[in-house]
Amino acid sequence: MSALARIRFLRVTPRKAMLVAALIRGKKVQEALDTLSFNKRYVARDFKKLLQSALANAEQKGGMDPDNLFIKKVTVDRGPIHKRWRARARGMAGRIEKRTSHITLELDEK
16 A cells, blocks of 8 residues: 655756655655755755655555655656746847646555
8 A cells, every 4th residue: 555645836847856856766764854854955845845745644544654664656747837038138038937846756665
């Protein structure tokens, strides 16, 4: 049995989120929490919240032991892109793309 937690429409680029996801993929929950606590990347706090949410889901719904849990799967998908415009030289406009991510984290027992 597995526990799932999901963040949708997170205002961080998927590329930056994938770097943090690679750090915690396959690790035990406590080891992943320690890794995220000391990581300097901005998105690491969102991953930590997501991991704590998945841990609470596992304890609440599945009745799983938190000491035996590990991160089975972490996926980072592209969300919608917010398009903005910025004034440029000679009356032109430059496009600014503010990217979003959907992150899914799945825990399982060993």
